[in-house]
Amino acid sequence: MTQAKSFAxxxxxxxxxxxxxASYDEATVHAILDEGYVCHLGFVRDGAPVVLPTxxxxxxxxxxxxxxxxxxxxxxxxGTAETDPGLAVCVTVTHVDGLVLAKSAFHxxxxxxxxxxxxxxHQVIDEDEKTAALDALVEHVVPGRTxxxxxxxxxxxxxxxxxxxxxxxVSAKIRTGGPNEEPEDLALPYWTGVLPVSPVYGAPxxxxxLAPGTPEPAYLSAR
Amino acid sequence: MTQAKSFAxxxxxxxxxxxxxASYDEATVHAILDEGYVCHLGFVRDGAPVVLPTxxxxxxxxxxxxxxxxxxxxxxxxGTAETDPGLAVCVTVTHVDGLVLAKSAFHxxxxxxxxxxxxxxHQVIDEDEKTAALDALVEHVVPGRTxxxxxxxxxxxxxxxxxxxxxxxVSAKIRTGGPNEEPEDLALPYWTGVLPVSPVYGAPxxxxxLAPGTPEPAYLSAR
Numbered sequence: 001m002t003q004a005k006s007f008a009x010x011x012x013x014x015x016x017x018x019x020x021x022a023s024y025d026e027a028t029v030h031a032i033l034d035e036g037y038v039c040h041l042g043f044v045r046d047g048a049p050v051v052l053p054t055x056x057x058x059x060x061x062x063x064x065x066x067x068x069x070x071x072x073x074x075x076x077x078x079g080t081a082e083t084d085p086g087l088a089v090c091v092t093v094t095h096v097d098g099l100v101l102a103k104s105a106f107h108x109x110x111x112x113x114x115x116x117x118x119x120x121x122h123q124v125i126d127e128d129e130k131t132a133a134l135d136a137l138v139e140h141v142v143p144g145r146t147x148x149x150x151x152x153x154x155x156x157x158x159x160x161x162x163x164x165x166x167x168x169x170v171s172a173k174i175r176t177g178g179p180n181e182e183p184e185d186l187a188l189p190y191w192t193g194v195l196p197v198s199p200v201y202g203a204p205x206x207x208x209x210l211a212p213g214t215p216e217p218a219y220l221s222a223r
Numbered sequence: 224m225t226q227a228k229s230f231a232x233x234x235x236x237x238x239x240x241x242x243x244x245a246s247y248d249e250a251t252v253h254a255i256l257d258e259g260y261v262c263h264l265g266f267v268r269d270g271a272p273v274v275l276p277t278x279x280x281x282x283x284x285x286x287x288x289x290x291x292x293x294x295x296x297x298x299x300x301x302g303t304a305e306t307d308p309g310l311a312v313c314v315t316v317t318h319v320d321g322l323v324l325a326k327s328a329f330h331x332x333x334x335x336x337x338x339x340x341x342x343x344x345h346q347v348i349d350e351d352e353k354t355a356a357l358d359a360l361v362e363h364v365v366p367g368r369t370x371x372x373x374x375x376x377x378x379x380x381x382x383x384x385x386x387x388x389x390x391x392x393v394s395a396k397i398r399t400g401g402p403n404e405e406p407e408d409l410a411l412p413y414w415t416g417v418l419p420v421s422p423v424y425g426a427p428x429x430x431x432x433l434a435p436g437t438p439e440p441a442y443l444s445a446r
């Protein structure tokens with residue numbers, strides 16, 4: 001029998017409330033991360049928090065985050081030496097799955113799946129690792145696209161900074177199902193239940209400068 | 224002629240790159256905030272950043288964020304005195320509008336609208352303000368629902384903590400349109416353009432304990 005792999009909970013990955021929603025299962029965490037491509041990257045600057053939406057990709061037990069070499073968190077993640085102290089970050093990925101409507105305003109909620117990663121981010125120096133990270137980023141956004149676009153050249157690679165964050169101190173949090181109710185509320189006349197929500201992709205819009213007749217790739221129609 | 228209101232840029236609301244995407248226009252900021260209901264709340268704990276998905280609502284030039292009285296950021300936002308120092312936070316709201324596919328991997332991007340708010344959050348003490356804030360939260364999630372559910376009672380109000388953040392140091396960032404290309408890439412055969420994406424609401428799922436025949440409210444079908 002295969003043992004399911006789990007992340008070890010730490011004090012800061014143990015929620016103070018709704019603990020039954022927490023999960024440390026690696027497969028659960030990976031599935032939530034792999035479904036998305038925009039994370040919210042938190043770091044501290046001059047003692048104050050900063051949260052920026054950022055593209056990411058996962059390769060094994062590492063997250064790669066995208067930026068330009070001029071962007072603040074990337075510069076703060078240090079120089080190019082592996083011995084640099086790096087940047088303390090928190091990376092959060094959230095998928096909203098439904099709006100939960102209860103009899104009482106108090107019990108209204110959201111069905112969601114989120115992953116929170118704490119750790120120290122480092123700049124990626126190695127060119128092969130950087131190329132693999134950028135491929136993973138593009139594949140997260142549009143699976144199949146890496147093989148169907150021009151790879152980055154040396155100048156573009158140099159202009160792109162990538163930071164790496166090991167998946168070590170990680171937790172998922174998941175809410176599913178219908179509303180919780182106070183027993184005495186059940187007779188109230190209000191409709192209750194869940195309104196499902198998910199990201200839906202529309203018809204691809206060709207670029208103005210796309211040559212007429214260029215076929216639409218199959219991996220787009222599949223989304 | 225009415226003067227459009229704008230937020231004054233500060234050093235930390237001035238992006239280091241893609242400055243042409245930044246906006247400080249109040250109506251633009253409000254529209255982005257009002258379209259969402261889940262923000263990413265960043266704060267600093269023991270010197271390290273924490274980013275948590277959190278429900279929010281806007282009332283005028285204030286954001287209200289939801290939590291339980293036991294949750295960490297709420298406890299850190301201080302006691303019930305208006306003179307408490309509060310909690311330094313960064314609140315970020317992001318809507319993804321499209322995946323931007325360019326000839327080169329490097330120029331792949333995302334169309335998005337985001338708002339970043341920096342400031343000091345305070346616990347809401349006043350009961351009327353708290354009630355109004357919770358109404359705004361519910362209305363953000365499901366417009367029309369406040370009038371069609373049981374209002375919070377005193378016990379529920381006491382169990383709910385709400386933090387308030389004034390909209391003062393605020394910026395929006397918006398990317399729209401098709402891919403940027405290197406001129407020499409235009410002859411490459413790859414399909415380019417935008418794959419639009421938006422949250423789509425499905426058919427409401429009634430709760431297991433909902434009385435048969437309870438009509439589905441019109442404000443749900445409208446989403």
